Amino acid sequence: MTTSLDPTTTTDTNFAALATDDRVDGSLYTDPDMFEAELERIFYRTWVWVAHESEIPEAGSYKMATIGRQPVIVNRDRKGNFNVLLNRCRHRGASVCEVPKGKANGFTCPYHSWSYALDGRLRGIPYPDGYDEDLDKKDLPLQSLRVESYAGMIFASFNPDVEPLDDFLGDAKVWIDLFMKQGAGYPIKTQGEHCFRFRGNWKIQLENTTDGYHFPIVHRSWMSSVDAETADMLSFMTDDNAVTHALGNGHSVAIMVPEHVDLDHDDGTEKIQARFDHIVEELSKTMPADKVRRIVRSMHGAGFNLNIFPNVAMSMSFFRVLRPISVDETEIRHIALGMDGGPEIVNRERLRIHEHFQGPFGFGSPDDSEAWDRVQRGSRGAPGMPIMVNRGLNREALDSDGHRTSHVTDETGMREAYAMWKRMMTDED
Secondary structure: OOOOOOOOOOOHHHHHHHEOOOEEOOHHHHOHHHHHHHHHHHHOOOOEEEEEHHHOOOOOEEEEEEEOOEEEEEEEOOOOOEEEEEOOOOOOOOOOOOOOEEEOOEEEOOOOOOEEEOOOOEEEOOOHHHOOOOOOHHHOOOOEOEEEEEOOEEEEEOOOOOOOHHHHHOOHHHHHHHHHHHHOOOOEEEEEEEEEEEOOOHHHHHHHOOOHHHHHHHOHHHHHHOOHHHHHHOOOOOOOOOEEEEEEOOEEEEEOOHHHOOOOOOOOOOOOOHHHHHHHHHHOOOOOHHHHHHHHHOOOOOOEEEEEOOOEEEEOOEEEEEEEEEOOEEEEEEEEEEEOOOOHHHHHHHHHHHHHHHOOOOOOHHHHHHHHHHHHHHHOOOOOOOEEOOOOHHHOEEOOOOOEEEEOOOOHHHHHHHHHHHHHHOOOO
16 A cells, blocks of 8 residues: 555554644545555454444344444343354354344354354254264354443444453543433433445544534535524534533544533523424323423434444434445444333434434435545545644643543544544554
């Protein structure tokens, strides 16, 4: 691989030169060798989000997922433990599961019927007399990954020596806890998803989640399609309280609606939007006024976007999950969220809000996707020209918690992600 900054080889020194404090080399979007190195050094070595607990609610529940290019099965066994298993038979390599989600007692290879338990143990081999007597089933389980969860978010890693998830998430845990408060007293649950691909590098989308600068420009059509109260709520360009924090380990948070950061705090001055009058009327038949207000204030989700490096964002009212396909193709899943056990009228309305922005015929995701495509196309021109991530560097400061902080329209979140990219690509620790 050659780069515009150091046209020699892909050494750690070269990777370090590709990402500086205020710019990154264009090859980070376009070099296929770089992409392969990212899979090995990032996606196969750190924690990657694979599921939310509500997607596998009971014993035998499972879903398929992918880490980098490697297919895995996420399940809950009869002891209630989460397992993440490589979807590859130990015999001849066939996948043992092809149904995206469901419930099963175990997994059986369709080729020669080797069968495995939910925890990956090899349970049966047909016609075992054809094998050497030294073959022991306990030596041939499905490959099991490290798996840990926090606040319902399940992460896995191919790296057996990866740091504890609590340490990896670090100060992002505070924001995950705040994000989950949009359940208004009910647990958060997933409600379905919209999956699509765009013709661009995965880091283009990683940058986007805490990029407030693009919002009133790219999403002008969405802003004109909503009621005045919603548009006003998301008019944060000149709000001094709308900021971005770098949280460490590549994580960042962009606060767009400061008054909704902690949904348990309500000074009573915020007016409930008229568009939700029918929900207020219905809920008021069986609930006290303060509970109705708490639920309705949560309809739009939390007041911020939280980026968890490298593949999941908790974006106001939905999860955004990225999967790198190739150097210039990325899969995106937008997962709608609701209140588990909450009023059905509220969960339906949350789905309608999700569809209006994130859906395939919505006003948000198609515009984002077009912008991401154009970044990829444009970045192939003038390969020696860097990608700038310097907005707000001149006004970045440390907050009381020691986090680098700047305005929500600044590129503090991008700089944090690239600092972690550089750290992992160069093995600094």
